[in-house]
Amino acid sequence: MPSLGCPTVTGRVLYCRVMTAPAVASEFRDVTCPFCGLTCDDLTIAAAGSRLTVQENGCPIATAAFERAPASVEVQPRIRGGATTSPAAVAEAARLLRGSRQPLFAGLGTDVAGARAIARVVDRCGGVVDHMNSAAMQRNVQVVQDTGWITTTLSEVRNRADLVIIAGSDVGRRFPRFFERCIEPEVTLFAERRRCEVVFLGADPAAGLGRAPTLIPCPPERLGEAFAIMRALLAGRPVQSPGTTGVPLSTWSGLVERLRAARYGVVVWAAAEFEFPHAELTIQMLCELIKDLNRTTRCSGLPLGGSDADLTAESVLLWQSGFGTRTAYGLGRAEYDPYHFSTAQLLRRGEADLMVWVSSFSETRLPPRTDVPTIVLGRAGMVFEEEPAVYIPVGTPGIDHAGHLFRADRVVAVPLRGLRASHLPSVAQAIDAIDAAL
Amino acid sequence: MLLKLTGGRVYDPAHDVNGEVRDLYVRDGQMAAPPPVHERVHAEYDLTGRVVMAGAIDMHTHIGGGKLNIARAMLPEDHRGDPVVRTATTRTSSGHAAPGTLATGYRYAEMGYTACFEPAVLPVNARQAHLEMGDTPIVDKGGYVMLGSDDYFLRLLAAGEPQSLINDYVAWTLQATRCIGIKVVNPGGISAFKFNQRKLDLDEAHPYYRLTPRDIVRTLTRAVHELGVPHPLHVHGSNLGVPGNVESTLGTIGAAEGLPIHLTHIQFHSYGTEGNRKFSSAAARVTEAVNMHRNVTCDVGQILFGQTVTASGDSMAQYRNSGHGSPRKYVGMDIECDAGCGVVPFRYRDRNFVNALQWAIGLEIFLLVNDPWRVFLTTDHPNGAPFTCYPHLIRLLMDRTFRNDRLAQLNPEAQAMTTLASLNREYSLYEIAILTRAAPARLLGIAELGHLGPGAAADITVYREDADRERMFAAPEYVFKNGRVVVRDGRVVQAPWGRFHAVAPEFDRGIERRLGDHYRRYQTLRAETLVISQDEMAAFGHGAELVTHPCRT
Numbered sequence: 001m002p003s004l005g006c007p008t009v010t011g012r013v014l015y016c017r018v019m020t021a022p023a024v025a026s027e028f029r030d031v032t033c034p035f036c037g038l039t040c041d042d043l044t045i046a047a048a049g050s051r052l053t054v055q056e057n058g059c060p061i062a063t064a065a066f067e068r069a070p071a072s073v074e075v076q077p078r079i080r081g082g083a084t085t086s087p088a089a090v091a092e093a094a095r096l097l098r099g100s101r102q103p104l105f106a107g108l109g110t111d112v113a114g115a116r117a118i119a120r121v122v123d124r125c126g127g128v129v130d131h132m133n134s135a136a137m138q139r140n141v142q143v144v145q146d147t148g149w150i151t152t153t154l155s156e157v158r159n160r161a162d163l164v165i166i167a168g169s170d171v172g173r174r175f176p177r178f179f180e181r182c183i184e185p186e187v188t189l190f191a192e193r194r195r196c197e198v199v200f201l202g203a204d205p206a207a208g209l210g211r212a213p214t215l216i217p218c219p220p221e222r223l224g225e226a227f228a229i230m231r232a233l234l235a236g237r238p239v240q241s242p243g244t245t246g247v248p249l250s251t252w253s254g255l256v257e258r259l260r261a262a263r264y265g266v267v268v269w270a271a272a273e274f275e276f277p278h279a280e281l282t283i284q285m286l287c288e289l290i291k292d293l294n295r296t297t298r299c300s301g302l303p304l305g306g307s308d309a310d311l312t313a314e315s316v317l318l319w320q321s322g323f324g325t326r327t328a329y330g331l332g333r334a335e336y337d338p339y340h341f342s343t344a345q346l347l348r349r350g351e352a353d354l355m356v357w358v359s360s361f362s363e364t365r366l367p368p369r370t371d372v373p374t375i376v377l378g379r380a381g382m383v384f385e386e387e388p389a390v391y392i393p394v395g396t397p398g399i400d401h402a403g404h405l406f407r408a409d410r411v412v413a414v415p416l417r418g419l420r421a422s423h424l425p426s427v428a429q430a431i432d433a434i435d436a437a438l
Numbered sequence: 439m440l441l442k443l444t445g446g447r448v449y450d451p452a453h454d455v456n457g458e459v460r461d462l463y464v465r466d467g468q469m470a471a472p473p474p475v476h477e478r479v480h481a482e483y484d485l486t487g488r489v490v491m492a493g494a495i496d497m498h499t500h501i502g503g504g505k506l507n508i509a510r511a512m513l514p515e516d517h518r519g520d521p522v523v524r525t526a527t528t529r530t531s532s533g534h535a536a537p538g539t540l541a542t543g544y545r546y547a548e549m550g551y552t553a554c555f556e557p558a559v560l561p562v563n564a565r566q567a568h569l570e571m572g573d574t575p576i577v578d579k580g581g582y583v584m585l586g587s588d589d590y591f592l593r594l595l596a597a598g599e600p601q602s603l604i605n606d607y608v609a610w611t612l613q614a615t616r617c618i619g620i621k622v623v624n625p626g627g628i629s630a631f632k633f634n635q636r637k638l639d640l641d642e643a644h645p646y647y648r649l650t651p652r653d654i655v656r657t658l659t660r661a662v663h664e665l666g667v668p669h670p671l672h673v674h675g676s677n678l679g680v681p682g683n684v685e686s687t688l689g690t691i692g693a694a695e696g697l698p699i700h701l702t703h704i705q706f707h708s709y710g711t712e713g714n715r716k717f718s719s720a721a722a723r724v725t726e727a728v729n730m731h732r733n734v735t736c737d738v739g740q741i742l743f744g745q746t747v748t749a750s751g752d753s754m755a756q757y758r759n760s761g762h763g764s765p766r767k768y769v770g771m772d773i774e775c776d777a778g779c780g781v782v783p784f785r786y787r788d789r790n791f792v793n794a795l796q797w798a799i800g801l802e803i804f805l806l807v808n809d810p811w812r813v814f815l816t817t818d819h820p821n822g823a824p825f826t827c828y829p830h831l832i833r834l835l836m837d838r839t840f841r842n843d844r845l846a847q848l849n850p851e852a853q854a855m856t857t858l859a860s861l862n863r864e865y866s867l868y869e870i871a872i873l874t875r876a877a878p879a880r881l882l883g884i885a886e887l888g889h890l891g892p893g894a895a896a897d898i899t900v901y902r903e904d905a906d907r908e909r910m911f912a913a914p915e916y917v918f919k920n921g922r923v924v925v926r927d928g929r930v931v932q933a934p935w936g937r938f939h940a941v942a943p944e945f946d947r948g949i950e951r952r953l954g955d956h957y958r959r960y961q962t963l964r965a966e967t968l969v970i971s972q973d974e975m976a977a978f979g980h981g982a983e984l985v986t987h988p989c990r991t
Binding site: 123153300315319322413 | 513589
């Protein structure tokens with residue numbers, strides 16, 4: 001079996017099983033971080049017992065997520081706030097699930113194995129499935145369903161892009177190492193000194209970006225109009241005014257010319273930041289502009305996501321049943337309805353009688369407030385205003401156990417490994433246990 | 439546990455069995471020799487009057503991986519129109535042109551198929567391909583991994599590195615991605631498109647690397663052959679879909695320089711430029727070359743009329759087709775300095791001149807290739823048609839009257855451009871068994887599939903004899919998978935998980951350090967991350983076995 005340089009870690013890592021950590025401190029090299037979606041796989045992390053410290057190639061998100069306490073020994077399952085045993089918590093969860101008629105599986109912050117287990121159980125129980133990030137994801141999903149798009153991936157950007165436009169998104173905050181890993185490198189497959197021009201369109205420039213970028217201060221909610229103006233200019237149609245974009249027409253025509261002259265332009269956005277009505281229409285207009293540009297040159301979009309494993313849940317559900325999140329299985333066939341089967345709508349209208357909230361990467365992504373009984377499979381350290389019916393603390397993939405996760409650009413499923421001993425079940429194990437008890 | 443299948447008419451071309459009435463025995467999931475008389479038979483199936491074959495094998499079907507999932511994401515209407523309702527033994531799924539993996543496994547099994555091979559696995563996307571195949575119930579599966587437009591390979595070739603190093607890279611890729619064959623798609627063309635090149639002919643230089651597709655095909659056929667990989671280089675040739683591409687196809691055969699080569703969905707590569715519409719059938723020239731060159735195998739990639747979706751690694755060709763989609767939407771991707779893809783929904787119409795002629799060209803190819811061991815039955819699912827159309831295709835091959843009746847309904851100009859009406863050949867059951875069982879297993883180097891001799895996996899399909907061959911092949915009476923009845927009367931009754939099949943040729947480990955350095959220097963992922971462990975494959979396949987087949991030494 002090929003193995004390119006064994007990582008310097010004591011103890012053997014087995015897929016989906018608990019790893020025995022040594023008593024003394026150890027150092028893990030080439031660790032993959034599962035948190036923002038870029039899945040950087042070059043971190044060095046020191047472990048002392050269950051305490052982790054990011055030593056190399058971290059970022060604010062990674063450091064916070066890896067270094068958070070508590071160790072697993074301090075956290076126990078709870079039933080209505082009272083500490084209990086794992087078997088009792090599982091039995092109570094199964095009892096609630098057995099008695100429910102339309103359970104909602106939401107949050108869905110879990111790895112591939114967890115998503116597969118949830119997909120199986122939601123089908124069996126005739127429930128509904130949604131992800132905590134689905135409002136943002138739907139802005140992209142609906143464009144793909146309606147007209148499609150042309151996109152690229154991180155290594156292509158890193159090697160080919162000579163013009164990158166950051167559209168309406170604080171990419172530097174959400175994906176802290178994006179510029180360092182994809183824009184800054186000068187040595188590429190095709191050049192010794194690649195210069196990649198960066199334009200911030202309706203977004204504040206990232207701190208630490210090495211050179212002065214161009215800033216175009218169009219408000220994000222006006223970007224749809226901006227892209228429409230750019231399409232018209234590209235097509236040679238007469239455009240009289242910059243509309244309500246707040247930016248002179250000459251700026252738009254200048255940007256069009258730069259895109260047309262670029263050899264490989266890339267437009268980056270994070271749909272999570274397009275928090276205005278009908279943002280999917282803005283994204284669609286952008287994607288149609290990109291398609292127009294491809295008549296004469298190469299240009300691609302880069303939609304970034306992947307935090308709380310949103311792309312993982314979406315991919316797994318989609319390939320199994322044909323539909324992603326916001327799908328109901330109660331009728332024995334898959335019903336996708338992005339409006340009716342959102343967590344918010346189901347809870348507001350009282351159409352779910354039980355919620356199973358899953359969040360194994362972030363203990364701060366809490367279930368929405370509701371009177372509906374809630375079972376939480378959450379990262380250890382979750383603090384509730386109101387205790388759920390059942391709380392089962394679970395391990396974090398990439399920290400407490402091995403797993404797989406899809407990267408932000410939707411092509412790579414990276415393997416994650418466990419870094420410390422943990423008594424916590426994975427989401428997949430917890431769901432399997434509940435399923436067996438049904 | 440000994441099973442006896444009594445009195446069926448057996449078609450087992452690997453053992454020259456042509457419709458003989460024979461009893462078959464199954465022990466512990468495998469075909470067994472007739473046991474001693476005193477041994478107790480635990481269950482007996484009376485197959486009098488039935489047609490019995492090994493489970494069918496689809497050696498080129500897009501069932502798993504990123505581009506399929508893109509197609510699923512694009513087509514919720516395809517799924518709403520074709521739900522797969524949950525039963526006591528099967529889960530909810532959906533889809534006709536881009537079905538969910540669960541629907542895919544159930545429906546293949548219901549048609550008597552027991553093994554399926556995904557032909558376009560990107561190295562960087564291999565985990566997703568295996569996860570999706572892993573979530574495809576019942577059937578055995580495997581993948582062909584794509585090389586030839588990845589920048590690492592093109593750099594090696596452009597630098598004049600020795601064939602031995604290229605062989606090491608090819609072998610490393612097969613092992614890392616747990617695949618059974620090597621695929622090349624539009625050699626060099628997927629890469630050229632990233633440089634804004636819109637076409638790449640067989641002897642045309644890549645805009646950056648200055649290599650030609652011919653160089654790439656020659657080098658990769660040699661690598662596959664020298665490594666002893668049973669499956670030949672699996673080639674999606676240059677200029678797919680372009681009128682006149684027969685020249686590329688004939689040239690590609692030449693590029694193999696006599697070594698084994700497999701030309702896939704060859705129908706899409708068999709076009710001339712004659713006639714008013716400058717689009718004609720070149721099936722005669724292509725099949726003449728296939729007949730003459732015994733190192734060449736092909737699968738047809740038949741189109742059938744109706745709604746489907748084209749999902750391909752050939753980003754260049756798909757961009758060219760992007761305006762012709764129906765419904766009009768398109769997704770294209772450049773992927774990780776590795777490859778690319780493009781997805782365009784498509785409706786083939788019998789009134790449309792081009793589509794009607796494409797239909798005829800595919801059938802001409804089936805009927806003009808002499809050796810049934812070197813032509814395979816595919817629709818390049820879903821590109822030509824969904825795989826659920828195979829029974830209809832089989833009837834077209836076996837029933838000349840049915841075929842000619844259908845031809846007579848097509849666009850009249852297209853009818854005038856095809857010789858199909860004069861091709862009287864009808865495929866026999868024996869020949870269908872070769873195309874769909876014996877030959878694919880042999881071409882993949884999988885000794886235990888595609889036949890019913892002792893030691894074979896007990897993957898058995900039992901059909902009720904029916905003069906309407908479409909009805910016959912659409913709903914087998916029984917399908918056995920590893921000796922268990924999984925389908926009865928065309929419905930799944932249990933859904934175990936099938937096995938993965940792969941090869942792992944030897945190589946010099948020096949390539950690992952080179953790849954590690956290259957990826958660290960240029961890519962956004964470490965090379966080590968591409969390597970899939972056996973434990974991972976077991977998890978992807980729900981505990982199913984990964985069978986690694988030997989390479990020729």
